[in-house]
Structure formats: structure tokens, C-alpha cells
Amino acid sequence: MTFSDFNLKDTILTAVTQAGFKEPSPVQKEAIPLVLEGHDMIAQAQTGTGKTAAFGLPMMSMMKADGSVEGLVIVPTRELAMQVSDELYRFGKLSGLKTATVYGGTAYGKQIERIKQASIVVATPGRLQDLLMSGKIKLNPKFVVLDEADEMLDMGFLDEIKNIFTFLPKERQTLMFSATMPKGIRRLAEEILENPKTVSITKSESTNSKIIQYYYVVQERERDDALVRLIDYKNPDKCIIFCRMKKEVDRLVAHLTAQGFKVSGLHGDMEQKQREVTIRAFKSGGIDIFVATDVAARGLDVNDVTHVFNYHIPFDSESYVHRIGRTGRGGKSGEAITLVSPNELRTIKRIEKDVGAKLITQVIPTRIEVQNSRQDELIAKIANTQITDNAIELVKTLQHDLDIVTIAHLLASMIQNDNAVKGKDIIGLGLEEVELLIERAMQHRGNDRGRGRGNYRGGNRRRNSGGGNRNSRNGRNSRNGGRGSQRD
Numbered sequence: 001m002t003f004s005d006f007n008l009k010d011t012i013l014t015a016v017t018q019a020g021f022k023e024p025s026p027v028q029k030e031a032i033p034l035v036l037e038g039h040d041m042i043a044q045a046q047t048g049t050g051k052t053a054a055f056g057l058p059m060m061s062m063m064k065a066d067g068s069v070e071g072l073v074i075v076p077t078r079e080l081a082m083q084v085s086d087e088l089y090r091f092g093k094l095s096g097l098k099t100a101t102v103y104g105g106t107a108y109g110k111q112i113e114r115i116k117q118a119s120i121v122v123a124t125p126g127r128l129q130d131l132l133m134s135g136k137i138k139l140n141p142k143f144v145v146l147d148e149a150d151e152m153l154d155m156g157f158l159d160e161i162k163n164i165f166t167f168l169p170k171e172r173q174t175l176m177f178s179a180t181m182p183k184g185i186r187r188l189a190e191e192i193l194e195n196p197k198t199v200s201i202t203k204s205e206s207t208n209s210k211i212i213q214y215y216y217v218v219q220e221r222e223r224d225d226a227l228v229r230l231i232d233y234k235n236p237d238k239c240i241i242f243c244r245m246k247k248e249v250d251r252l253v254a255h256l257t258a259q260g261f262k263v264s265g266l267h268g269d270m271e272q273k274q275r276e277v278t279i280r281a282f283k284s285g286g287i288d289i290f291v292a293t294d295v296a297a298r299g300l301d302v303n304d305v306t307h308v309f310n311y312h313i314p315f316d317s318e319s320y321v322h323r324i325g326r327t328g329r330g331g332k333s334g335e336a337i338t339l340v341s342p343n344e345l346r347t348i349k350r351i352e353k354d355v356g357a358k359l360i361t362q363v364i365p366t367r368i369e370v371q372n373s374r375q376d377e378l379i380a381k382i383a384n385t386q387i388t389d390n391a392i393e394l395v396k397t398l399q400h401d402l403d404i405v406t407i408a409h410l411l412a413s414m415i416q417n418d419n420a421v422k423g424k425d426i427i428g429l430g431l432e433e434v435e436l437l438i439e440r441a442m443q444h445r446g447n448d449r450g451r452g453r454g455n456y457r458g459g460n461r462r463r464n465s466g467g468g469n470r471n472s473r474n475g476r477n478s479r480n481g482g483r484g485s486q487r488d
């Protein structure tokens with residue numbers, strides 16, 4: 001199936017081709033025909049599944065570009081407003097459709113000017129309500145879209161949204177998009193939609209198959225070490241670490257900064273300006289790691305996030321889906337990594353069931369494994385280094401007292417020390433331990449058969465992770481061949 005199978009206007013179709021879209025995404029396949037037929041719609045699909053085009057293309061295809069505001073898109077945050085606006089502009093420019101972006105924290109004047117020239121207004125609820133209530137603008141759109149509706153409700157915008165609708169015409173086509181469908185969303189849908197069609201990109205489709213999901217079982221006190229080790233090992237380009245509490249965000253930012261990572265926290269109560277500066281630094285690579293709470297990351301729309309870490313497993317499956325959806329966007333692959341303590345294994349199993357995906361359990365690589373996996377990089381780096389005059393002088397001086405092989409060993413040791421992987425060698429539970437714990441957790445309480453075979457403590461950790469395991473056996477078995485003694 002291609003985009004030309006839909007009944008889209010030529011200029012819209014050309015813009016889609018120019019944008020490089022080849023195949024419509026699942027939500028686009030289902031939503032576009034329904035919108036073109038004029039239905040109200042409520043669609044459930046995770047972030048990164050192409051919802052903007054799902055409503056934008058059919059809506060714009062039906063617009064006249066007559067100088068009036070024909071479409072209104074309401075989104076939770078300023079960043080999303082800009083993002084959606086850019087994407088819509090890209091699709092609409094050949095059709096003469098201008099977009100205006102409306103959000104709080106800036107002057108009214110320019111925004112109002114833009115609105116007067118626009119066919120589509122993309123707005124955050126607060127500022128939009130201000131403009132409508134003060135009579136500064138009047139809108140008569142044929143299309144109204146609520147994007148990321150669940151996030152808007154979570155952010156407390158329900159009253160604003162209801163109020164905004166009192167200013168909008170009764171004759172309209174209304175579309176609602178949401179990653180999750182809690183009661184509040186369904187109730188709002190009943191209020192603002194008329195005979196809506198439902199689109200649900202559910203379960204197996206909804207967890208983006210491009211995201212590989214891993215979990216690691218660690219003791220509570222090992223979380224920090226485990227996190228640092230995994231970052232060292234995975235070497236992510238850009239990652240987001242999710243915590244449950246703001247306090248934890250601050251603590252982790254300090255901890256990771258001290259380890260030399262380029263890291264910043266993202267707070268719910270950050271000033272908008274500061275938030276934007278931080279996000280820009282993250283996008284451009286000045287910051288590699290974001291530590292955030294669920295609330296703070298709402299509406300955060302950054303492409304190229306390679307890894308999402310759950311420092312703690314989220315309380316519910318919906319947050320899990322939201323969080324991991326920050327990676328694997330726009331057809332790229334991503335990794336989601338969750339740290340759990342043994343008594344959180346039940347939660348993992350529940351999430352697997354809810355999201356319809358398998359989470360793979362892995363063992364945290366040992367220090368030696370990570371070090372070895374870095375060796376090749378190091379060798380390449382040494383080979384590619386330019387020899388400087390100062391270096392030649394330094395070696396000459398050293399040669400007064402030392403022979404050349406000793407000098408080489410000393411310099412290599414110095415580099416190795418800089419490059420050393422920190423922390424204890426073994427972190428977290430081994431696979432056999434995890435398997436037994438899962439078995440136990442899944443058993444009925446009265447039937448505690450697992451206890452009979454406590455010998456797993458002495459067992460070796462079996463690996464299922466590839467790569468970097470040169471010498472791993474030595475590293476591991478040198479410790480009594482068992483872990484029980486060192487953990488307890």
C-alpha cells in the first residue's frame with residue numbers, strides 16, 4: 001500500500017513524496033480514509049507512530065486555502081506545537097496552507113498576526129483559551145484535532161479544553177488522538193465527538209517492534225552501579241533515564257556528572273526557557289543523557305534517542321509504553337532497558353502481558369567484559385592518533401632512564417587507567433537466579449516448591465548477551481565460581 005491509494009489531493013501527495021514517506025504507518029492506513037469520509041474519530045496509538053500525518057494529510061487535503069482558519073490542532077506543550085506545526089507546514093506548503101503556532105510565554109501581537117494569515121492553528125490549551133476568552137481572536141474551524149489528549153489531561157488541561165470547545169462551532173469534524181485510553185479520555189470523547197469511528201493500533205502493533213526491550217535484575221542497592229555499567233557498555237548516543245521522583249533525578253544527575261557523563265535533569269517545574277535550552281542542548285549533542293520523571297518528559301519529542309533506561313520500573317503499563325516510545329522513532333531502532341529488583345519481577349510479567357511484547361532478561365556485563373569490548377576502540381584510536389613534536393621530545397627525555405618497551409608499557413597503562421571501567425566486577429543477578437525467581441513469582445503462594453532447590457546461589461551465571469566476553473570466564477570464575485558468598 002502507498003499514499004497514492006488514498007484519495008488525497010495531488011499537491012498533498014507530492015509533499016508526502018518529497019518528505020520521503022513511502023508506506024503509510026498502521027495508524028495512517030486506518031485513520032486517513034475515515035477522516036476523508038468526514039467522520040469524527042478517536043485513535044489510540046503510541047508516540048512515534050506517525051499520528052501527525054494521520055490527521056494532517058486528510059485534513060489538509062480537504063482544505064480550501066481560502067484565507068480563513070480551517071483547522072485547529074490542540075497539543076499539550078510548546079515543543080509539540082512547534083514540531084506539529086513544522087510537520088504540517090511541510091505537507092501543506094504546496095497547497096498554499098500556512099500554519100500558525102500559538103503558545104504561552106511570548107507576546108500576543110505576532111501570534112495574532114500569524115493566525116490571521118493561517119489556514120491551520122496549532123496551539124497549546126492555555127494560550128488558546130486566553131485568546132478566545134479575551135476576544136482577541138475568533139475561530140471557525142471545520143477541523144479540530146486534540147493531539148496527545150491523554151498528556152493534556154495528565155497536565156491538568158481538562159477545564160481549558162472544555163472551555164475552548166464552547167468557543168468552537170457545532171458543525172465541525174473532531175479528531176482525538178491519545179496513546180492511552182483511560183476513563184477521563186473516554187468521557188471527554190463522549191462530550192466532544194459525534195458518532196466517532198474508533199481506531200486502535202493495539203498491543204502487538206502498539207509496541208514498536210523496532211524497540212528491543214531488555215530488563216536486568218539487580219538488588220536495590222545496586223541500581224546506581226548497574227546504571228553506570230550499562231551506560232558504559234551500551235555507550236548510547238542519546239538516552240533518557242526515567243525515575244519515579246524528582247529527588248531521584250537530582251541525585252542521579254549529580255552521580256552521573258561525577259562519573260564524567262554529559263547529563264542534565266528535566267524537571268516538571270523547570271522554567272519554559274530553561275527547559276528549551278536544555279532540550280536544544282540534548283538535540284545538538286551537548287548533553288547525551290537526560291534524567292527525567294514521567295511528568296517532565298511529557299511532550300518531549302526528540303528524535304534519535306537510542307536508549308531509554310527505566311531506573312525504576314514504572315508503576316503502570318501505560319507509563320511504560322509512553323517512556324519507551326521516546327526511542328525507536330521515525331523508523332529507527334532503539335533499546336529500552338529496565339532495572340528491576342527481584343520482587344518487581346511480577347510487574348515485568350504484567351507489563352509483558354499488557355503491552356503484548358516480550359522483555360528479554362539479560363545479565364549485566366562484568367567490568368572486564370566492558371573493558372574488553374572497549375579495547376578494540378582504543379586500539380583503533382591509538383593507531384589513528386597524530387604524532388606530535390612534543391610527544392617525540394617526551395619520549396626522547398624518557399629514554400634517558402628507561403628502555404623503549406618499558407616506556408610503551410607505562411604509557412599504555414596510563415591510557416588504560418583513564419579508560420578504566422569503574423565499579424565492582426559483578427553487578428546484578430545471574431540468569432539462573434532470575435529464571436528461578438520468575439518461576440517462584442509465578443507460582444501460587446501456598447505452593448512454594450521453588451524453595452527446595454536453593455542450590456542456584458552457587459551456580460554460574462549463564463550469559464545470553466553477546467559480545468565483549470573475551471576473558472569473561474576468567475573474570476567471572478576467579479571469584480570462587482560462585483556468587484553467593486560475595487553477595488550475602
Ligand code: ADP
Pocket residue numbers: 020021022023024025028045046047048049050051052053087329330331
Ligand atoms: P506521533 O505523533 O505518533 O508521535 P509523528 O507524527 O511525530 O508521530 O511521527 C514520528 C516521525 O515519523 C516523524 O519524524 C515523521 O516525519 C515520521 N513519519 C511519520 N509517518 C511516516 C511514514 N509513513 N513514513 C516515514 N516516516 C514517517
Ligand code: MG
Pocket residue numbers: 048051052147
Ligand atoms: Mg504527535
